[in-house]
């Protein structure tokens with residue numbers, strides 16, 4: 001389904017992004033695996049290669065100035081073209097709104113909104129020029145699209161996540177704008193919004209002891225155990241399917257909307273939530 005196509009996916013060292021990278025490769029794509037965490041990015045790329053697929057790991061911080069241009073150029077140099085950009089990288093840094101610092105607000109908006117915008121801008125020359133040349137030549141259209149990752153926290157708001165909700169709703173507006181601006185070139189832009197996916201962002205903080213280092217600050221990841229216990233207790237009331245998604249199920253939503261089967265779908269918000277929020 002993605003033969004001869006190049007996919008760039010950010011935050012693909014673990015979790016949903018790593019699973020999506022593997023699934024794209026299984027469907028024939030050349031995959032550019034980005035992550036902040038060098039060893040994890042390399043692990044995903046090696047897993048793809050060991051299954052006979054094509055992948056390259058490009059470690060780096062999506063919020064770093066100039067990095068998006070470098071990432072896109074390396075993708076094109078390595079595989080000759082760019083077809084799909086998936087803006088997936090991110091983390092949460094929660095606090096109640098009245099206690100949220102400027103640093104927390106800015107860091108979370110940087111990774112979930114500003115970085116995806118810069119990635120899209122950096123992808124523009126590669127995606128748009130190829131699409132325009134194809135239209136000019138009368139050749140059949142090639143699959144070209146952007147998938148931005150959002151959350152039910154963005155669509156509905158969520159206690160303790162004003163920064164994350166703002167970023168994840170902002171990306172919906174960005175997506176719909178790109179869909180309108182680039183649609184005439186046949187380039188699609190969609191959102192996949194997740195609800196509750198079993199990754200280190202949702203596991204009990206005290207059990208997993210996972211953190212991410214952002215500009216010298218160590219940020220604990222996951223949900224406090226007492227909040228997680230409360231969420232698990234009424235899970236059937238909140239989620240019709242009654243359980244969190246696996247990372248593979250979440251990633252399949254990304255692959256689905258990026259695929260040529262979705263060739264007439266653009267500007268859409270695909271909720272991969274087990275029915276949460278309907």
Ligand SMILES: NC(=O)c1ccc[n+]([C@@H]2O[C@H](COP(=O)([O-])OP(=O)(O)OC[C@H]3O[C@@H](n4cnc5c(N)ncnc54)[C@H](O)[C@@H]3O)[C@@H](O)[C@H]2O)c1
Nearest residue numbers: 011013014015016036061062088089090151194196197199
């Ligand atoms: N897990 C959920 O329930 C859930 C729900 C809604 C949305 N999401 C979104 O899905 C996406 C993937 O999350 P996940 O649950 O797989 O988390 P995860 O922590 O398992 O994976 C996220 C990856 O992004 C990388 N990353 C973080 N900041 C980065 C940066 N600045 N530059 C490059 N890489 C960076 C991390 O190193 C990590 O490998 C995120 O955008 C997240 O907000 C997750």
